[in-house]
Amino acid sequence: MEKDKIDENILKESGLKNTKHRTTILEFLRDASQPVSAEQIYCDLKEKNVSINISTVYRTLETLIDKELILKHSVTNENKALFEYNNRVHKHYLVCMGCKKITSIENCPLHDYEKVLENNTGFRITGHKLDVYGYCPECQRKGIGKQNIED
Amino acid sequence: MEKDKIDENILKESGLKNTKHRTTILEFLRDASQPVSAEQIYCDLKEKNVSINISTVYRTLETLIDKELILKHSVTNENKALFEYNNRVHKHYLVCMGCKKITSIENCPLHDYEKVLENNTGFRITGHKLDVYGYCPECQRKGIGKQNIED
DNA sequence: TTAATTGCAAACACTTTGCACGCTA
């Protein structure tokens, strides 16, 4: 496992002090399989006997976002933010409306579209966010989301 | 102006009782030029001397969402929801990072992509949400968002 | 040593809920 040591340099390179909480949270996000909430980070660290305060979690996340080491997402109809390690790969998300699991899609169909839009609108386009919604194979198997079951 | 009378039938057709607050909010959203927050609705109605409680605004919005008469959005880095009249046109949004103004785009480049994705992932795709970010012509003129001014 | 980071508690902003009263169908 070469997993655990990488991050310390990343912090230095971004001009951040190297603290235990920062590396812990950054490693946690790097190893997470999908975007997670501040509370999930907090609880998970507690389970691992890492003593940390929820406000420190938020402050750390904010710092890491500023330095673009992580990304923040808002999901429609969820009132809490989700955070994800920024591995600098342009991604989109497939959100299951049944189990709420978020899968990432690395293929992006929109490269050319941004240029068309710049020409049509006069905006300087800096990025985009695409989320696709549906039901995953497992939820379909369970019958979740099979049209409207009833009202 | 034929603007003001349409909505009463819409409520009936959705199986909702016809109340003043519901028609007022629905008309307000129908006539809004962009998605608005619950508080904006509340304040705007107060200015027009409509007496309403903020909890009624939220409850009404929830009801209208259930009946799909309106849509709810979450914008990244904003911690409040925005609501919009559902005119049943598939739309995307162009969000200005400078002035935060939201412009809608009625052209959708993703029709075919959803089918590709269904084949690749096994998901049953029910919809998608695309937001494009950038700087509007006016903000560019003012020099807002001209790369990084400094760090 | 010095400034940045943290914990704690308290404050905040947005949203939801319980209950009694009021109004639509």
Added chain:
DNA sequence: TAGCGTGCAAAGTGTTTGCAATTAA
């Protein structure tokens, strides 16, 4: 009149902030 809709106050969530103590560089 029966039951849904509303106002009010209070509680919930998720997030932020002030301040004193702690820690990294």
